Amino acid sequence: MTGNQDIFEKLDPNVSSQIILSDGSQRSAKGKGTIGFHTKEGNKKLITDVLSVLNLWHNLLCVGQLIQEDYSVYFDDGRCKIFDKKKNVVIANVEMRNKT
Structure with missing residues (x-):
């Protein structure tokens, strides 16, 4: 999810839905x-099925979606590492910021 529409290479504006964030707020x-x-x-890497979410101030990744795309995700020492298993x-x- 991102609130920055400028980073999209392709965007279907006809998709709409309500999102509930981990703090309970809705977007x-x-x-x-x-x-x-x-x-x-x-x-260059592409991430598909990214939602454009109004009033979202940080980009949010879906770990499950990354794993489905054959990446591994590791959290350690205050960092997030994304590993491409195909290319090693x-x-x-x-x-990581704003960890609370």
Whole structure:
């Protein structure tokens, strides 16, 4: 999920749904599409079925969706690492913020 519509490569604005966040607050999804990002090696990766959610201030990843796409996700030492099992490479290694 993201609140930043500028990062979508493709976006279907006809998809809409209500989202309940872990803190119990609700948001409206006003589209679903594909976003792209580059790994530190410069390779482009795509994430599909990403919801465009109004008033969402942080990008949120669905761990289950990443696992279905054949990635592994590790949380350790205040960091989240996403590992591409097909290419045997870490594609993301980010510090977790706002952990409360």
